[in-house]
Amino acid sequence: MTATTTPTTIYLCDDDEGVRSSIAFLLRQHDLQVVTYNSGPELLTALDGASATPRGIFILDVRMEPLSGLQVHDALIGRGLGDRMPMLFLSGHGDIPMAVSAMAKGAFSFIEKPYADDALVHLIHKALELEQQWHGRMARVDALRQLIDGLSRQQVRLMPMVAAGELNKTIAWKMELSVRTVEEHRRKIFDRLNVHSAAELATLLAEARTAGIAIPSFDANTPGV
Numbered sequence: 001m002t003a004t005t006t007p008t009t010i011y012l013c014d015d016d017e018g019v020r021s022s023i024a025f026l027l028r029q030h031d032l033q034v035v036t037y038n039s040g041p042e043l044l045t046a047l048d049g050a051s052a053t054p055r056g057i058f059i060l061d062v063r064m065e066p067l068s069g070l071q072v073h074d075a076l077i078g079r080g081l082g083d084r085m086p087m088l089f090l091s092g093h094g095d096i097p098m099a100v101s102a103m104a105k106g107a108f109s110f111i112e113k114p115y116a117d118d119a120l121v122h123l124i125h126k127a128l129e130l131e132q133q134w135h136g137r138m139a140r141v142d143a144l145r146q147l148i149d150g151l152s153r154q155q156v157r158l159m160p161m162v163a164a165g166e167l168n169k170t171i172a173w174k175m176e177l178s179v180r181t182v183e184e185h186r187r188k189i190f191d192r193l194n195v196h197s198a199a200e201l202a203t204l205l206a207e208a209r210t211a212g213i214a215i216p217s218f219d220a221n222t223p224g225v
Contacts, residue, residue, distance in 0.1 A: 008056035008128055010034040013043045013072060014090065015064045019113070023059070023120070030121055032128075040067030044075055054085065055135065057108070057127045062091040062098055070102060082106055084134060086127040090115075141211040144204070147193055148213060155185050160215065162186055163202035 010027055012034055014020045020036050027034045033056075037043040040060075047054060058076065060069035067075070069089055076082060086108035091098065099110040108127050111120065148156065154175070161171045168182045175182070195201045205215050 008033065008131060009054065010056055010059060010124065010128075011037070011043060011047075011054070012059045013037040013040060013064070013069070014059075014061035015039055016061065019061070019090070026117055026121065027124065032124065040064055040069070040072035040075070043072065044079075047076075047079065047081075054081070055131070057086045057088065057124065057131055059088045059090060059124075062089050062102075070098060073102060073105060073107065077105065084131075084138065086130050086134075088123065088127060141213070144208055144211065145213050148208065148215070150192055151189060152185075155189050156215070158182065158185050159189055159201065159205060162189065163198055163205050165198045 010032055012020060012023055012027075013036075014023070015038055017038070020038065024034050024036050035046075037046065058073075058081075060072050062069040064072075069091075073082075073087055073089075076085075076087070083106070087102070087106070088108055089099070089102050089110045090113055091110065092113040102110055108130065109123055111123065151159075154177075158171060158175065161174070168179050168186065171177075172179045172182045177185075189201070190196060193201065193204055195204055209215055
């Protein structure tokens with residue numbers, strides 16, 4: 001199996017030097033980029049000092065000091081990485097409550113030591129593939145947000161009515177604008193968002209709302225700009 005094409009890093013955090021070294025050696029044998037940390041604070045400090053948002057996955061040992069793997073996981077979620085980078089947990093204790101807690105917070109997988117090398121590498125590739133999917137989806141959302149941010153306030157207020165198939169004269173009456181102004185706004189919205197119909201615009205707005213991008217409904221009491 002080949003590694004993913006986009007450069008990504010495996011962030012391995014385990015306070016057992018033997019485990020850390022053996023996993024790192026295994027992954028490098030499969031042409032995977034891995035960096036190791038002997039504690040949660042060391043990992044978090046490195047991330048806080050990074051110049052860019054990291055790409056890749058985390059492998060965290062459950063039982064570490066001074067921070068457990070679950071505590072590190074919480075800290076990573078707090079840094080906005082919980083929905084960007086899959087988390088894998090290693091445990092030598094088969095602690096089911098910990099596994100349940102980790103999975104409930106979005107962990108990708110929870111595996112027990114000792115583990116089979118092939119199974120671990122396979123699981124890591126699956127996590128990297130998932131990270132690629134997440135990254136692509138978030139890149140799409142970021143691009144969509146930038147496009148919408150480039151519209152005027154009046155155009156944003158007008159979009160839901162265009163998407164709903166309302167006539168230009170109806171929109172003009174509701175917004176107290178001329179039909180010519182509405183037509184121009186419609187043209188600019190379509191050009192900016194690269195859509196060609198009200199149906200395409202409706203699909204795009206649904207995608208934006210699903211992604212958490214705020215698209216206000218028209219309110220006649222809110223003055224246009």
